[in-house]
Amino acid sequence: MSTLTPFFRRLTPPQFLAVGFAVSIIAGAFLLYLPISTSVPISWIDALFTAASAATVTGLVVVDTETHFTVFGELILMILIKMGGLGLMSLAVLIVLALGKKMGLRERMLVQESFNQPTPGGMIRLAKMLLIFSFSMELAATLILAVRWVPEYGWGYGLFTSLFHAVSAFNNAGFSLWSSSLTAYAGDPLINVVITILFITGGIGFTVVYDAIKTKKFRHLSLHSKMMIIGTLVLNAGAALTVFLLEYGNPATLGALDMQEKLWTSYFQAVTPRTAGFNTIDISALEPSTLTVMMVLMFIGAGSASTGSGIKLTTFLVIILAAYTYLRGRKEPAAFGRRIESNVVTRALAIAVISLILVILSIFVLTITEDAPYLVIVFEAFSAFGTVGLSMGLTYELSTAGKFIIMILMIVGRIGPVTLAFALAKGELSNVRYPKGDVFTG
């Protein structure tokens, strides 16, 4: 942050994020367009799309990574992914703080407290720890993956592909150096365990990891950490069971596999929609029921201040709790013996509503610009918004207009529609209080 020019200094954190994103995507597109990056020439729009997909850690590809990019091009992709994942994780911390500032002293203290970092000095320490944590996770994973891939591909490419997939997995980017993603390793315990631990750790949010390391005992964790940990466990286990049951008899997916592969594949496909984007199975061959569950998971997404996107698991849980509380006739939603304040509920509501409107609008436009079955279009839109990167195959066939829609979805999905709205807003605050009016709902 020491190289910030006066121009950048004047930007609010959300504005800084939006500008930084635009700059890195355009620079990345330029580098990917160079002949040194590609083994087959690609168009400007495809270079831009690929850079956006990498910087937003989505993983949707309009050109096959394996056959179109040189190792240099793949290196550019990896750097974009690392910047996209890390930059956003640390910036997310700043944004939460900035929102805290906007919310007034009491809420700011609340935010800082939940990081267990009462001073600005503590925040810098937190950022340092984030750097150390992400690099060590990626390094350790590279070494373990190398055990499988160095014997298969030799030292040079074996190590590079291990590093690439470790970075791509930890940052929830979903980019693979193989056209078939990780389908060749569907039943491989080592690959399944390492890759999923990477993207679950990256996706749960660093503040949760930090809280867990520092606090050690579950009952001393913050409400946020408790909700993320229990929510992740419940959602992942439920999703794995659902995929297993729904796909058990599908000959194009689980049907053809033995029991061990069935179990690993169910687990992998259950955790990847939130928002990792690797697959070990042909997504377009899944049952419509499984794809429906996946779309819900993609919309929910990962944790706040993480390498994942979506509306965020806590947003989803707060909304469910608020609705449940209303039905039970209680005053305020609560979890783990702590109440959730109404401004948190309102924020969750705003995020979910604006996200849903954005996705529905995109689906609407894509049904006009693209010629594909409805499910394929809807799935693509949810995948792009959640920066998941799973596709039923539409990405390769997108029209130019469709590519722009998906790019907008990825960027807005990654920054977060509400954060982006704050970045673009004039910041005019009004506290006019009107007399009460009556409205009946439902």
Place this chain on the structure above:
Amino acid sequence: MSTLTPFFRRLTPPQFLAVGFAVSIIAGAFLLYLPISTSVPISWIDALFTAASAATVTGLVVVDTETHFTVFGELILMILIKMGGLGLMSLAVLIVLALGKKMGLRERMLVQESFNQPTPGGMIRLAKMLLIFSFSMELAATLILAVRWVPEYGWGYGLFTSLFHAVSAFNNAGFSLWSSSLTAYAGDPLINVVITILFITGGIGFTVVYDAIKTKKFRHLSLHSKMMIIGTLVLNAGAALTVFLLEYGNPATLGALDMQEKLWTSYFQAVTPRTAGFNTIDISALEPSTLTVMMVLMFIGAGSASTGSGIKLTTFLVIILAAYTYLRGRKEPAAFGRRIESNVVTRALAIAVISLILVILSIFVLTITEDAPYLVIVFEAFSAFGTVGLSMGLTYELSTAGKFIIMILMIVGRIGPVTLAFALAKGELSNVRYPKGDVFTG
């Protein structure tokens, strides 16, 4: 209400509604199953489905009304529609009052005040006016429709079909005596105007009509009435323009019509998804983009205490206003110089979330039980929940399991998922207040 037995007296209004519904659907199914009702024998499940579709004023049909039912059967249908529409309109008034009671004296007064009926005596007068209003609307419409249909079908059937369509339209039931619904009258101004005035008036909610008649000046209307009137105008005009633009070049829909028919048909298809269910065009031939817009409109639905369903227009508007307010950094949502209290926002949130979960769950199950394109299934689910009755053709092909799913959607959609939840709840109230917890969303 004077014939209530002690058993019924002990029920809360939401419970009374649920029981009354079950009884009338089963009795209706029994009558429709009788040989005197059908010209072609129908199965038990189809009789039950048809009775449920009529009593919930939906209009989805598993057997073609024109070719399967005798005039006696059609009479049964009309009575079920009239009971379903009227009973729910007046019961809805009672439920709003009952919820008001639950909400405490202050809120009850607020509810009564908004009806301009401060005493129980006034409420009875309101119910009487509702009866008079609905019968006079249906009678007047019957006479006008007879001008077109008596010359075409003779006195007997001409008058009957006019009455049937008037009742079906005012109660937003969507049942037609013709297999092709009203497609034969796509460009007929008389039919277009009469039918749409009926279902818009029935769907806006009687309290709005009553408020408008009593208050006369727009600026003296309640906030609820203002939101309903302006919201209906804006949504209907926007939808008509959208349908016109999207379908202009579609040879299977507007493309084949002359300009006058194009305009009437756009208008009709724009207003019918909220929740009338008649059509003057082949729904399955519409563009996926148009169908996407229609699904949104079907989910939004009509007005509170009306003959329509859906989450209700005011619920939708309150949610949009709350999200907008949050983005602008304001404290409380407001419209027309009146603020909307947080308990109204919470209720709107609960309705929308529970409805969406219900529809998504139904789509999930239908993708397992039915063998049809995704769009066809999704459209059917939204249509059933909104008790709209438009279909891309799936209703005729539903499996038995699918028929039960659609029946549940129609009944829950008509009663309202939140009202139903209150009916089933034990009513345990808890005011334990937990210490505050911190959650980050988005």
